[in-house]
Amino acid sequence: MPRAPQTMFEKVWDRHLVTAETADTPAVLYVDLHLIHEVTSPQAFAVLRERGLPVRRTDLTLATMDHSTPTRTEQVFGGAPISIDSAAKQVRELETNCAAFGVELLGLRSAQRGIVHIIGPESGITQPGKTIVCGDSHTSTHGAVGALAFGIGTTEVGHVLATQCLLQRQARTFSINVSGRLRAGVTAKDLILAIIGKIGVGGGTGHVIEYRGETIRALDMDERMTVCNMSIEAGARAGMIAPDETTYAYLSGRQRAPKGADWEHALERWKQLPSDAGARFDKEIDIDATTLEPMITYGTNPGMVIPISGAIPVKKGDVVFEKALAYMGLEAGAAIKDQLVNVVFLGSCTNARLSDLRSAANLLRGHKVAKGVQMLVVPGSQQVKKEAEAEGLHTVFIEAGAEWRESGCSMCLGMNGDLVPKGQYSVSTSNRNFEGRQGVGARTLLASPLTAAACAVRGRVTDPRELMNG
């Protein structure tokens, strides 16, 4: 009997089953790549120590530091100390743990260091068909190459360090089919924000999303990563995109990607991954990309999002909604356009890859950051920084009046001291506008790099299409 058509998720899942799930026990799922960073690993290493266990597969484990690391050059490469003591301690602890357990660490001064979800694909270690986990919810980013990648907690980090496996129940599947061309000035970020606005911040709970359709096929890898990155913002633990020629062209030749005959074998396997025709999903929706506009958030979760030309909704009597607007200092029914902006953050695992920096720089070229606006540009990795500098993008940012920093999570969550001051409005290319995410009392408006650059120039919320050349 021919095998029933399978989704890509089901194929990857099945191929990684050490033991299948039963009514009484979850599946034991094998992990091909475990990424580690300084914030969610110390307590896991402590468990290994308590029990006298080694890291089982150091060859499948890779560590870097990104969340609490400084972005000021003198603190990364000079002798200047990391300003927050506990952050410095966390960085040292990761160094100690990696050395003690034999885990490869792309440390503070490594040219390969960066935000964990940027360096995975960039180095070619993120590959189609792999199971990839990390103690970080935006691990969903790696699904852009057709990997099954999801965030785990610290206890599970310990499980994977000790056994290379996780106990998991199989998730349900969710197809999001996108058709039509995105208009000029409308980016992958706007697409994913629109999707979250439509299905809600809990819309993907319990599901693995597969993004499908011609619009997705037409995206480049950086854009696909932006889309998969924010799957968790819709509650889904993972987002996946089927590998295709775009994926293979991206991975080919990368440092940690297979080479020679191994590449050919890998390619054969990867080509089997896309969902079979007729595969059934537990949930399906269709999105028309042609009508989308640049999107921007106005509230305190990523589902509170509107087209940039739109007005903030009115929801009389909804206390939670009104509390969010009170926090944001915004009014129901008001236009978002021309809202004052104090800070612009171009960075994060959502939008700090080379093409993101390029699109912002193209818009900024010949303009200045508005008076009174602080703009921080934080490349996603040291390699992105180097490539951007080779193209002269840093000069565009610096001449416009922005700050150009070393890579890291930075103002996405403010752990390293890069903070938005209380009450100020920040247009940010990151992924979370939760209360206090960028600093106590900070008011975050999530948008694309293009929109962020336009807002920096005007010092007001601005539709980037008003400033785009040609």
Place this chain on the structure above:
Amino acid sequence: MEPIKTLHSRTAVLPATNIDTDQIIPARFLTTTTREGLGRNLFADWRYDAQGTPRPDFVLNRPEAQGCRVLVAGRNLGCGSSREHAPWALLDYGFRAVISTEIADIFRSNSLKNGLLPVVVDESTNRWLIEHPGAEVTIDLDSAMLTLPTGARVQFPIEAFSRYCLLNGIDELGFLLGRMGEIEAYERRV
């Protein structure tokens, strides 16, 4: 881990929906390298003002909330970051169970692994609980049953294996280590 069987407590209520893990424990407290002491900063930005003084109007600062071991919240509790510091902070503060109509995946999984019971109930039960803060409830893990002071009994879903581990104080790492034979066989197969 201590086995959990039944829990009897008054409830503290936070009616907000989509309470994310950045609210439960803000990022600036994540530079810790241990699990202990996070309870002090649970809901820090809602609980304290800029000077660090408790805000009298915040639920957890009211006298009647003292000693509550069950937290009731609006839909989609624990969304956002995978930080296990969120259940660690709730447990360190003294909570042993959270109730909502929907609990985010990673937060739920992290909670189960630390002995914080994630209890998902229907809309009307949750509405009742939100409207009756301080209600005395009983949560029985073995029968997966929440009992309200009205006598109403509400079954809640809980993954069988997690329940078994919680009831018996078994840790999942021990279980996985016991599968080493199968893990090695898998590695030889691929």
